[in-house]
Amino acid sequence: MDFNLTEEHIMIRDAARDFAQTELLPGVIERDNAQTFPESLVRKMGELGFLGVMVDPKYGGSGMDAISYVLIMEELSKIDASASVMVSVNNSLVCYGLESYANEAQKEKYLTKLAKGEIIGAFCLSEPEAGSDATSQKTTAIDMGDHYLLNGTKNWITNGGRAGVYLVIAQTDKDKGHKGINAFILEKGMPGFDIGPKEDKLGIRGSDTHTLQFNDVKVPKENRIGEDGFGFKFAMKTLSGGRIGIAAQALGIAAGAYELALKYSKERKAFGTEICNHQAIAFKLADMATEIEAARMLVMKAAWDKDQGNNYDMSSAMAKLYASQVAMTHTVEAVQIHGGNGFVKDYHVERLMRDAKITQIYEGTSEIQKIVISRGIIKG
Numbered sequence: 001m002d003f004n005l006t007e008e009h010i011m012i013r014d015a016a017r018d019f020a021q022t023e024l025l026p027g028v029i030e031r032d033n034a035q036t037f038p039e040s041l042v043r044k045m046g047e048l049g050f051l052g053v054m055v056d057p058k059y060g061g062s063g064m065d066a067i068s069y070v071l072i073m074e075e076l077s078k079i080d081a082s083a084s085v086m087v088s089v090n091n092s093l094v095c096y097g098l099e100s101y102a103n104e105a106q107k108e109k110y111l112t113k114l115a116k117g118e119i120i121g122a123f124c125l126s127e128p129e130a131g132s133d134a135t136s137q138k139t140t141a142i143d144m145g146d147h148y149l150l151n152g153t154k155n156w157i158t159n160g161g162r163a164g165v166y167l168v169i170a171q172t173d174k175d176k177g178h179k180g181i182n183a184f185i186l187e188k189g190m191p192g193f194d195i196g197p198k199e200d201k202l203g204i205r206g207s208d209t210h211t212l213q214f215n216d217v218k219v220p221k222e223n224r225i226g227e228d229g230f231g232f233k234f235a236m237k238t239l240s241g242g243r244i245g246i247a248a249q250a251l252g253i254a255a256g257a258y259e260l261a262l263k264y265s266k267e268r269k270a271f272g273t274e275i276c277n278h279q280a281i282a283f284k285l286a287d288m289a290t291e292i293e294a295a296r297m298l299v300m301k302a303a304w305d306k307d308q309g310n311n312y313d314m315s316s317a318m319a320k321l322y323a324s325q326v327a328m329t330h331t332v333e334a335v336q337i338h339g340g341n342g343f344v345k346d347y348h349v350e351r352l353m354r355d356a357k358i359t360q361i362y363e364g365t366s367e368i369q370k371i372v373i374s375r376g377i378i379k380g
Ligand SMILES: Cc1cc2nc3c(=O)[nH]c(=O)nc-3n(C[C@H](O)[C@H](O)[C@H](O)COP(=O)(O)OP(=O)(O)OC[C@H]3O[C@@H](n4cnc5c(N)ncnc54)[C@H](O)[C@@H]3O)c2cc1C
Pocket: 089, 122, 123, 124, 125, 126, 128, 130, 131, 132, 133, 155, 156, 157, 158, 159, 201, 204, 209, 358, 361, 362, 363, 364, 365, 366, 367, 368
């Protein structure tokens, strides 16, 4: 067992850290306030290869491994989780889904642009009545011979306004239950495809979350991914890898808050000494450092499982469950260590605390991760 990163991994991590410090940190508070994220920063992430990290270079990707991916995600998330969710959705849900399950023509048409960041992708599974229970899809895709007719609503869609390509899950044959679900590639601007207003959120406010509406959208037959009825499996397989990205996001949020709290505790004085010298604060820092390192080990293990070709359903669920809990607990502690300063925007920790919450909700809530883990344990 080797816990060392390779030289290449260190270079990638440092490049992501440098980008986060020089490009993401300036303006992060203003972007959070205004709920915006400029296209110029998306382009820069594309140029650095962050939007197609694991995609084969023949499709315009960086050809890196999952360890590299989580290192990038951790570093971006320390500074701006709104940027990193865009990276996560594009990489682990959209690019991975297409590279693994789309046909050559679909890959050539869509994957290359997505991997280079020339366009951004969105993954559309959730509906007003189908969140955790994703089998309850109400969006329908009726087979009309040479095309499918899509009708329905998707909500909470990350990159919903800025995406060019949308992977949409819909029910084709209700009688077949989850085996009657398909996944389709939709393009922005298709007639009948409408994008609702941006959600006003607690956290990851720079990321763009929308409801999507489909009214008799004609989707060509060649835009279905995989065999008829493959859509639910497609969604579950893709989400399993997505959880590694979100676990790394949670880890980065926790580590970012910890780094700020440690620095602040060495500068702020109370009762004649730096506050880190008070045992109550020192022990908080010890708990943070220990639990963040434990989360990092779970995230790395899940990424390693993926790189080795092992099944990672359990390790990704464990990593997401634990890292998101650590993010929530320790961002709250980081605010506490900052005292009153923690409660205002200039010190960044309140934003990290708000951003942490979503990691316990999307791509499967913590309760759903426990269902995945407990089923895995019991099945053996
Ligand atoms: C900011 C944001 C971005 C998102 N981005 C996307 C996206 O890009 N694409 C997409 O498809 N979706 C996206 N989502 C949706 C997200 O994945 C869902 O919100 C999530 O899966 C939970 O579904 P729900 O909101 O319907 O909650 P519900 O399923 O209604 O759950 C409510 C509560 O009940 C609990 N619960 C439900 N079932 C069980 C059970 N069997 N046992 C125990 N507890 C249970 C849940 O854990 C939760 O605590 C996003 C959501 C947000 C808020």
